[in-house]
Amino acid sequence: MLGAMTRVRFVAAGPVEEMPYRPWTWAILISTAAVLGLLLGAIGSLMFSRGPYAGQEYHLWRWQADNFSGSLFSLIGIGPDPDDAAGQADLQRYFGITSQIRAALNTDAPNEQFIDTLVSERSAYENDVERVIERYIDQAIGEAGLRESLPLFSAIKMTWPPVDFELTSPPQLLIRSPRREIKRDGDTLLKNDLSLSDIEGIEAKADDDDTVSVVVAIGGIAAYPAIVRDDRTYDSLIQTASHEWVHHYLAFYPLGKTWGSGGNSEPLNETTADLAGRELANLIRKDHKVTFPPNEDGRAPATAAPTIDFNVEMRNLRLQVDALLADGKVDEAEQAMEERRLYFEQNGIYIRKLNQAYFAFYGTYAASPESSNPIGAKIDQVWQLTQNVGAFLRVMREVESVPDLDAAIARLQASQK
Known part of the structure; x- marks a missing residue:
């Protein structure tokens, strides 16, 4: 889920001698x-x-x-x-x-x-x-x-x-965000075997009057x-x-x-x-039609279904928090997040810590309910106009900014008229 990749620089070499594959x-x-x-x-x-x-x-x-x-x-x-x-x-x-x-x-x-x-x-x-x-x-x-x-x-x-x-088992990730806005402000990879006490201690070190943090599990790097x-x-x-x-x-x-x-x-x-x-x-x-016996495809035991629509509730919370922070109402925004966290818990959805850093991380995925970034809808529009993963990536790989994305959408729309 993190975009880091080792890059290799190729340099000139001497004569190449062909040898059998061993x-x-x-x-x-x-x-x-x-x-x-x-x-x-x-x-x-x-x-x-x-x-x-x-x-x-x-x-x-x-x-x-x-x-x-x-x-x-x-x-x-x-x-x-x-x-x-x-x-x-x-x-x-x-x-x-x-x-x-x-x-x-x-x-x-x-x-x-x-x-x-x-x-x-x-x-x-x-x-x-x-x-x-x-x-x-x-x-x-x-x-x-x-x-x-x-x-x-x-x-x-x-x-x-x-x-x-x-x-x-991937590492965990420490996310930091300013209290006054939702923004990733320095991430740190952490070992995957830390206890809850370790995690809370790390977060306490990262927090101050201007910064909040959260340690999250990630699916891959x-x-x-x-x-x-x-x-x-x-x-x-x-x-x-x-x-x-x-x-x-x-x-x-x-x-x-x-x-x-x-x-x-x-x-x-x-x-x-x-x-x-x-x-x-x-x-x-x-x-590849892989069939699994019932409940043996890697899933955890079934639990009671949530009694609320998580996506709708989380999207509404994100918009509310954005508005409060834009007005400089930091304490009110943090109170709203904690109240909604408890509400989620009462309805079968457990989130250990819900703060600006939480939104900063999950909001990176602009199609998620934790995001208020219009980029998600624009990238989905590119998909709707291409409907092929190869064509989609050949368009998106050249995009470096939101203006580039807007221009790519305009070109796709013009080509289909």
């Missing part, structure tokens, strides 16, 4: 590079683990160093690649165990030993499931016409960058390989993995290169990735 020679070289990466990561941790959250921060570059070898093994064809029948069986088993884990956790006194056993059993299927879903996404990318021709070999097309993700949350349903997982690949894809185009530049760069990127990820997942569902 994957195990590459495996030795990759393993050596991975060990060096781990050593550099360890040294970096000692040098840079300072500041108010020392020992609690998550270092993304270390994740990429740790997973460097596995990622390259996958790209050069070393490792499992189950056929369709075996792949579907792996998916059914993996997500069935995920449902068991979520049910075991959803008790008054979880049996930790039993849960550890289930997690260990599920890990046996993890690599196969990653390969199967990567293949599904790659096929959807091809169907959408998003593969690129190789330089000098235009007849050969490939997915760039290659689809690559790891199923794991567009590192390379991407980090994708492992405790979700099949439908949610293929959409998240597709979303993260779209971030990888956009990183090579003007839209992705705006990430982190402030303003509307994050809403433009995230809303585009959300919509394109959703549509790639729809192509996967159409082309």
